[in-house]
Amino acid sequence: xxxxxxxxxxxxxxxxxxxxxxxxxxxxxxxxxxxxxxxxxxxxxxxxxxxxxxxxxxxxxxxxxxxxxxxxxxxxxxxxxxxxxxxxxxxxxxxxxxxxxxxxxxxxxxxxxxxxxxxxxxxxxxxxxxxxxxxxxxxxxxx
Numbered sequence: 288x289x290x291x292x293x294x295x296x297x298x299x300x301x302x303x304x305x306x307x308x309x310x311x312x313x314x315x316x317x318x319x320x321x322x323x324x325x326x327x328x329x330x331x332x333x334x335x336x337x338x339x340x341x342x343x344x345x346x347x348x349x350x351x352x353x354x355x356x357x358x359x360x361x362x363x364x365x366x367x368x369x370x371x372x373x374x375x376x377x378x379x380x381x382x383x384x385x386x387x388x389x390x391x392x393x394x395x396x397x398x399x400x401x402x403x404x405x406x407x408x409x410x411x412x413x414x415x416x417x418x419x420x421x422x423x424x425x426x427x428x429x430x
Contacts, residue, residue: 313340315361315428320350320378321394322369326413330364333417334424347373354382360389362427364420367395367402367410379407390427392420 317339321327324345331341342358344350347369354360363382365375379391393406396413403410409423 314338315424316340316342316359317424318342318344318350318353318360318363318365320344320347320363320365320369320375322346322366322371330415330420333420334364337421337424339424347371347378350378351381354385354389360386362390362392362424364392364394364424367393367399368397376402376405383407390430392423392427 314337317331317334319327319330319334319341321330321343322345324343327343327345331343334341342353342360344353348371350363350365354363363379365378367375369375369378375393375395379393382389382391391406391408393402393408393410394413394415395402395410408427411420411423
C-alpha cells in the first residue's frame with residue numbers, strides 16, 4: 288500500500304496535507320472531503336479495506352485543489368457542512384463543472400431544509416452505518 292502526502296497551501300497560509308492511500312488495482316478512486324480528520328480517516332480506512340483507493344481532504348480548499356489536478360477520481364464523498372465558508376453542495380456543483388462524470392455522495396449530521404432538491408446524489412446521515420455507506424458507494428460507481 289502506498290501513501291502520498293501532497294502539501295497544499297490554503298487561503299489561511301497554513302500548509303495542510305491531503306492524504307492519498309491506495310491499493311492496486313482499486314475498485315474506484317474516492318475523494319473523501321471531511322473536516323473532522325478522525326472521521327475522514329476512519330471513512331478512508333473502511334473504504335480501503337473494501338478495495339477502494341482513497342484521498343482525504345479536510346476542507347474545501349484542499350478538495351478544490353485536488354479536483355483541479357490530474358488525479359483520477361470516480362466518486363466524491365463530501366460532508367455538507369464545512370467550517371471554511373463553503374458547503375458540500377457548492378463544492379459538488381463546482382466539482383461537476385470540472386469533472387462531469389464524478390459521482391457524489393453527501394454526508395451530514397444536520398437537518399437542512401430543501402437539501403434533497405439541491406443534492407446531486409444520495410444523502411447519508413451521520414453517524415453513517417458502514418454497510419449503508421458501502422452499498423451507496425457500490426451503487427454510485429456501478430451507475
